[in-house]
Amino acid sequence: MAESAFAALREAGLELSDVDGLFAASMTMGAMGVVELAEYLNLKPNYLDGTNIGGSSFVAHVSHAAAAINAGMCDVALIVYGSTAASNSMAIGTGGRHGSRSVGESFVAPYGMTTVGSYAMYAQRHMNRYGTTPEQLAEIAVATRHHASLNPNAKMRTPITTDDVLSSRVISSPLHLLDCCIISDGGGAIVVTSVERARDLALEPVLVLGSGEAVSHQEIGSPDLLTIAAKQSGDRAFAMAGVGRDDIDMAMIYDSFTITVLATLENLGFCKPGEGGDFVSGGRISLGGDLPINTDGGGLSSNHPGMRGIFLVVEAVRQLRGEAGPRQVNDTKLALVHGTGGTIGDKHSGATLVLGTE
Amino acid sequence: MSDSTSEIKHPSPHASWESRGYWEGAGRGELVLQRCSQCETVQHKPRGVCVSCMGGAIDHFVASGRGTVYTYTVTNQNQASGFADAVPYVMAYIDLAEGPRLLANIVGCDPETVSIGMDVVVDFVKTDRDDGESFAVPVFKAA
Numbered sequence: 096m097a098e099s100a101f102a103a104l105r106e107a108g109l110e111l112s113d114v115d116g117l118f119a120a121s122m123t124m125g126a127m128g129v130v131e132l133a134e135y136l137n138l139k140p141n142y143l144d145g146t147n148i149g150g151s152s153f154v155a156h157v158s159h160a161a162a163a164i165n166a167g168m169c170d171v172a173l174i175v176y177g178s179t180a181a182s183n184s185m186a187i188g189t190g191g192r193h194g195s196r197s198v199g200e201s202f203v204a205p206y207g208m209t210t211v212g213s214y215a216m217y218a219q220r221h222m223n224r225y226g227t228t229p230e231q232l233a234e235i236a237v238a239t240r241h242h243a244s245l246n247p248n249a250k251m252r253t254p255i256t257t258d259d260v261l262s263s264r265v266i267s268s269p270l271h272l273l274d275c276c277i278i279s280d281g282g283g284a285i286v287v288t289s290v291e292r293a294r295d296l297a298l299e300p301v302l303v304l305g306s307g308e309a310v311s312h313q314e315i316g317s318p319d320l321l322t323i324a325a326k327q328s329g330d331r332a333f334a335m336a337g338v339g340r341d342d343i344d345m346a347m348i349y350d351s352f353t354i355t356v357l358a359t360l361e362n363l364g365f366c367k368p369g370e371g372g373d374f375v376s377g378g379r380i381s382l383g384g385d386l387p388i389n390t391d392g393g394g395l396s397s398n399h400p401g402m403r404g405i406f407l408v409v410e411a412v413r414q415l416r417g418e419a420g421p422r423q424v425n426d427t428k429l430a431l432v433h434g435t436g437g438t439i440g441d442k443h444s445g446a447t448l449v450l451g452t453e
Numbered sequence: 454m455s456d457s458t459s460e461i462k463h464p465s466p467h468a469s470w471e472s473r474g475y476w477e478g479a480g481r482g483e484l485v486l487q488r489c490s491q492c493e494t495v496q497h498k499p500r501g502v503c504v505s506c507m508g509g510a511i512d513h514f515v516a517s518g519r520g521t522v523y524t525y526t527v528t529n530q531n532q533a534s535g536f537a538d539a540v541p542y543v544m545a546y547i548d549l550a551e552g553p554r555l556l557a558n559i560v561g562c563d564p565e566t567v568s569i570g571m572d573v574v575v576d577f578v579k580t581d582r583d584d585g586e587s588f589a590v591p592v593f594k595a596a
Contacts, residue, residue: 201466201476202498205580205590206544206558207528207536215526216546223524223569268527314498315554316546320524 096121096177096282100136103284108297109171114138116169116287118156120147121178122185122401132175142169148308149436150349152176153285153405154446158306160287170288177282178400185278185401199314203441211275211352213440215267218354220320222269225369229269231376232353233260236273236395238381239350243392245382245422250279251396274353276394276403283405285412301415304429305336305449314441324445325362325433333364336449338429340365343449345414345424346386346431347407350393351438356380359433360388363447382422390414390422404434408448415452428452461542461558462535463590465580472499474513480587484516484575486551497553518575519596520547523554527564543567547593561594572596 096119104111117140119129129145132138144159146152153174160172221227237257243249255273263272293300307328312320333339340363348359357371365386366374374380380388389395391410394403411430413419430450437443468476475498478485488495489503490510502509525545531537543559545567559567560576574596577589 198469198472198500199498201468201472203556205463205466206556207461207531207533207539207542208544208556209528209531209533212526212528212531212544215528216524216544219526220524220569264529265527266530268529270526315556316523317554320546 096132096175096284097136099177099282099284100173100175103286104173106298107286109286111137113171114173115140116142116144116160116163116172118144118146118153118160118172118174119176120145120152120156120402121176122180123178123183138173140169142172148444148446150351150402151404151434151436151444151446152402153283153408154432154434154448155308155444157285157287157303157408157448158308158446161303161306164287164289170292172287174285174287174405175282176284176402176405178402179280180399180401181279199442203314208441209267210438211270212267213438214352214354215270215440216316217320217358217440218269218352221354221358221371224321225372227357227369227372229261229271230257231372232270232274232357233257235350235353235356235375235380236260238375238378239389239393239395241381242390242422243396245420246392246397249392249397250277251392270352270354276351276399277396279398279400281398281400281406283409285405285408299416299452301412302451302453303448304338304451305332305334305447307331307335307447309445310442311445312439312442316440320440321358321368323358323362323435323439324443325359325435325447326364328445328447329363329433332447332449336451338449343386343429343431344427345390345411346388346433347411348388348433349403349407349435350389350395351399351403351435353395355435355439356388358439359435363431363433382424387424390419390424402436404436404446407432407434408450411448411450415450461539463578463580464535465582466588466590468586468588471501475499476588478513478515479577479589479591482577482589484518484591485513486516486549486553488512488514495552497549497555517550520549520573520593522546522559522567522569522571522573523548524569525559525567527567545573545593547573555591558592559594560592566595
């Protein structure tokens, strides 16, 4: 976390003493983690935000930071994430759910619910209702691995085929091993400041044009399993930015599983409900396609330390600055970022950002 | 494929004051749901208030125990105690005849025979407890 934080500050040309707002969340931080982090990094922030809404937290932190800056509560906000999930051998997707004594958890834990199981039930329903196929889901994994092969920092870089995905073992039907994100270590950091301050810094700023947050579902996938938080948060973010879906040049979509991408694209309105399978086919979401997504290789192939939201923002910013090298999307002026926290088959959060260069 | 779902060792549910009616009912072999005494909405999970009309008076009633499979998954990997040796097992969202949806295991059949829309009926698996409570976990089987 500290390495990421200092790298982001150096890139922006800022000192530790410039930071007066701190935003952080992690699966391995305690309830007062943001306080511990301030102490560790020798920061003296005026504004603290430890919002933890799952993997989408950092996408939400960006809009929280923008609001705090606009309100005059802080001037330079640092958003930080880090986790050593792989080194700790954490079973994130298949570890079961125990230990909570909340009312709702007792209706889940006795049945062997897992993260992947929850997404699998979403996928099963989507396939049954719309005829979505395992091959279509596999296309998402293949496109994402292709992008990872162009990213020297990605963990899994050997190209795969749809046959590789379909012949990998079934973890929780209908999802295969290669429909699931990897488990890695990783960290990231983002600096948010006012447009005026940013103009004086080392790099061309990326602008926050629109944002939205939402919560959806009970533990039991009610009321409508296939309508996820992305619908509410996405509609709000697009309305705030005043842009349409067709205006977006590339998108960073939380890809805990292949089905997460398909569900999110539909709910964000890039296609109609049920059309996600066709939308992701034929190279549309690959580099060179109409809407390249997860150009860093995503959670499916690049990294997934447990809460991936920060990397969505980092890659979108790199694309908007034209710094993505062999995986650069040409003329990127508008990028969409959507983080999912929790699991879309039961209760979860969604956070959307529309980012732009002008 | 073998019917290994009977080997699941269900973690014990924790009954709060809101959910005690549900878990005590399960211990008697009854699927007990909540109905708002004011707006008559049936809600699950159990809560201390009605989240449809903000009413505070909640009744409990014994449901039919019948429902249909809304969606399901056959799980082949779960490292958690009680499940690691029970794979493959079936989790499903069940749409109850009374309206609410709940999560449960489908037991007593080959996992490959489970399908969306399948009619199911509740059954109960007693849980081992050391606190004197008599709880059971509702599961479902083909109707």
